[in-house]
Each structure stands twice: as C-alpha cells, then as structure tokens.
Amino acid sequence: MIVKGFINDKLIDCGNAQVSAYDLGLNRGYAVFDFFRIVNGNFRFLSDHLDRFINSIYLAKIPNPYSKSQLHDKVLELQAINKVDNGYIRITLTAGTSLNFGSLAASTLIVLTGVSGANTKTDYTEGVKLISKTHQRSFPRIKSTDYFFPQMLHEELQAANATDVLYATNFITETSRANIFCVKDGKISTPQKNILEGITRKKIVMLEPSIILTDITIKDLYASDEVFITSSSKELMPVVQIDNQIIGTGKVGQVYRNLHTQFSTFCKQ
CATH class of the missing domain: 3.30.470.10 (Aminotransferase class 4, branched-chain amino acid transferase, N-terminal domain)
Structure with missing residues (x-):
C-alpha cells in the first residue's frame, strides 16, 4: 500500500x-x-x-x-x-x-x-532509565521541530540504555519528549514552568487535582519514592533510574499503577 x-x-x-x-x-x-x-x-x-x-x-x-x-x-x-x-x-x-x-x-x-510501536511491554512493567543534562529549551511553550540537543545525545542514550534525556538547570523541567512527575510520601508533584504543556500531563492533572505544580530539583527527584513520565506516545511510563540513582525501590510503584489504571479507564470513556 x-x-x-x-x-x-x-x-x-x-x-x-x-x-x-x-x-x-x-x-x-x-x-x-x-x-x-x-x-x-x-x-x-x-x-x-x-x-x-x-x-x-x-x-x-x-x-x-x-x-x-x-x-x-x-x-x-x-x-x-x-x-x-x-x-x-x-x-x-x-x-x-x-x-x-x-x-x-x-x-x-x-x-x-x-504506525506506533517503539515502546515495549517491559518499559511499563519494569520501568525505564533517564539521564540528566543541563539544558533548557529556548521556547518551551512552542512544540518546535528543534530536537538538535537530544539528537546529538542519541549514541550516549543508547550506550546508557536510557529512554530519554531529562533537562535540568536549577530545577528540572522535562525530558526531550515527555513531562515528568515524582512521588514522595504519597504526594505527586510536577514542574510548573519552562515546560511544554503536554496533553497527557494536562489530563493527569485534571484526573488527580491533588497534584502539586512546583519547582523540583534533581536532588528532589533522586530522593523520590516514584517517578514517571507522560506523553502522547508513551501515555504514562514509570522511571526506575535517573543517572546512577535508583528511584525508590527500583520497582514500578503503586501510585503510578493507580494513575495508569485511572487514565486508561478515562481514555475508554
């Protein structure tokens, strides 16, 4: 065809x-x-x-x-x-x-x-890894075709067996293709500024109004109980390692599982 x-x-x-x-x-x-x-x-x-x-x-x-x-x-x-x-x-x-x-x-x-198909079942059952880099997109509210920075990191991402690169300056913002959330003591947080406002992120915040929009440091992320990313292609995907830091227990967390189920149900309505 x-x-x-x-x-x-x-x-x-x-x-x-x-x-x-x-x-x-x-x-x-x-x-x-x-x-x-x-x-x-x-x-x-x-x-x-x-x-x-x-x-x-x-x-x-x-x-x-x-x-x-x-x-x-x-x-x-x-x-x-x-x-x-x-x-x-x-x-x-x-x-x-x-x-x-x-x-x-x-x-x-x-x-x-x-045709979609880049994500694997184990990405969701076992979680993925991110690497962090000091970077801020020039115009984060614009979904532009400028992917120069993450493309340069393609081989490094492959060598690290990492799914994506996380952008951070004083605070974390987003990955090259997704928004990011963290969980600490049952409370869910996500960066509030200098990000592309993702559609999946928007729906998750709508479904769970208790989510806190705030500034988050890379150290906050390392100390989280759970981390997950959201995007149109990934929906919700758990993160179990960032750089050399294992997140929480290194396993997919219950807060993520509950939200993933909630989002899946919402999408079927």
Missing part, C-alpha cells in the same frame, strides 16, 4: 514527497508540529492537540492559513485514506519558502500518518 500524505492541500505519495530546498523549516529549523495517536480508529484528544498546534504557530509567529476546522478535516481525511486504526498523525507547519533564507512567505503544511 502506498502511504499518502498532504503537503499544503495536495495529496501526495509520501515516498515521493518534496518541499522546496529554500524552505525555512529545512534551512532555519523554523517550524512547529504536533503529534497525536489513533487508537482503535479513534483520535486521542484531537481537539486538544489542534489547539496546542495552533497556539505553537501563533507563538512562533508563523503565518497560518488554516483554521482549526480545516486542520481537523484534513487529519480525518488522511486517516481514512491510509486506513489507520492504530498509529499516529504528525502535522507540521514550516515558515515556508524563502529565497533569502529570512523573509516569510506562504507557509508549508505537512500531514503524515504512521
């Missing part, structure tokens, strides 16, 4: 997709995107993702020719064309073609589908 996608309003074969060599997304990294799952034929929190995508476009000051309803219809059309029951949609808007690599013109919209 030939996988289809959209570039602007044109339906294309993804294997032959083309954008201009002068596109600012390519030459300046000037682009935003969003990513959302399809589970059993249904989109997971589609409206929330489109709202965040449009907000990222606005904050990035990229001209946006599409309304939310137009994006919604395009996403549903592509899902039907590619017959995706379980997978994802990735939607990207670049600042478009610029012959002088600066001036803004017509933006470039790219919509793609794919």
Whole structure:
C-alpha cells in the first residue's frame, strides 16, 4: 500500500514527497508540529492537540492559513485514506519558502500518518532509565521541530540504555519528549514552568487535582519514592533510574499503577 500524505492541500505519495530546498523549516529549523495517536480508529484528544498546534504557530509567529476546522478535516481525511486504526498523525507547519533564507512567505503544511510501536511491554512493567543534562529549551511553550540537543545525545542514550534525556538547570523541567512527575510520601508533584504543556500531563492533572505544580530539583527527584513520565506516545511510563540513582525501590510503584489504571479507564470513556 502506498502511504499518502498532504503537503499544503495536495495529496501526495509520501515516498515521493518534496518541499522546496529554500524552505525555512529545512534551512532555519523554523517550524512547529504536533503529534497525536489513533487508537482503535479513534483520535486521542484531537481537539486538544489542534489547539496546542495552533497556539505553537501563533507563538512562533508563523503565518497560518488554516483554521482549526480545516486542520481537523484534513487529519480525518488522511486517516481514512491510509486506513489507520492504530498509529499516529504528525502535522507540521514550516515558515515556508524563502529565497533569502529570512523573509516569510506562504507557509508549508505537512500531514503524515504512521504506525506506533517503539515502546515495549517491559518499559511499563519494569520501568525505564533517564539521564540528566543541563539544558533548557529556548521556547518551551512552542512544540518546535528543534530536537538538535537530544539528537546529538542519541549514541550516549543508547550506550546508557536510557529512554530519554531529562533537562535540568536549577530545577528540572522535562525530558526531550515527555513531562515528568515524582512521588514522595504519597504526594505527586510536577514542574510548573519552562515546560511544554503536554496533553497527557494536562489530563493527569485534571484526573488527580491533588497534584502539586512546583519547582523540583534533581536532588528532589533522586530522593523520590516514584517517578514517571507522560506523553502522547508513551501515555504514562514509570522511571526506575535517573543517572546512577535508583528511584525508590527500583520497582514500578503503586501510585503510578493507580494513575495508569485511572487514565486508561478515562481514555475508554
């Protein structure tokens, strides 16, 4: 089956997709995107993702020719064309073609589908490892295509058998692809600022109003009873080690298990 996608309003074969060599997304990294799952034929929190995508476009000051309803219809059309029951949609808007690599013109919209499958069952039953690095994303509220820093760490992450890199300065913020939560004495906390406000994070905070939004240090994290991360692709995933520090007992904790069950039930409603 030939996988289809959209570039602007044109339906294309993804294997032959083309954008201009002068596109600012390519030459300046000037682009935003969003990513959302399809589970059993249904989109997971589609409206929330489109709202965040449009907000990222606005904050990035990229001209946006599409309304939310137009994006919604395009996403549903592509899902039907590619017959995706379980997978994802990735939607990207670049600042478009610029012959002088600066001036803004017509933006470039790219919509793609794919099949999820990077996470393993043991990631959830045994937990994963993170490594920490001193880093802060330049514009954390924008879901941009700038993954330069974590991509440079790809080999180091593999060598450490780590799932992701945790960003920290004076306080921790997030991983390169997820939000983070910690549990101490039954109380759940998550960083309150300098983060991308994840959709799964938003739902978890809604489901468990007692969660504390606060500043958290790396030492706080090391001393936690439990740690877990959240994202659209991972949902909730337990963390049992950060750097050389084992978290709690080194096993998946009960608070995480309860929240994971609660979230799974919520998603089926």
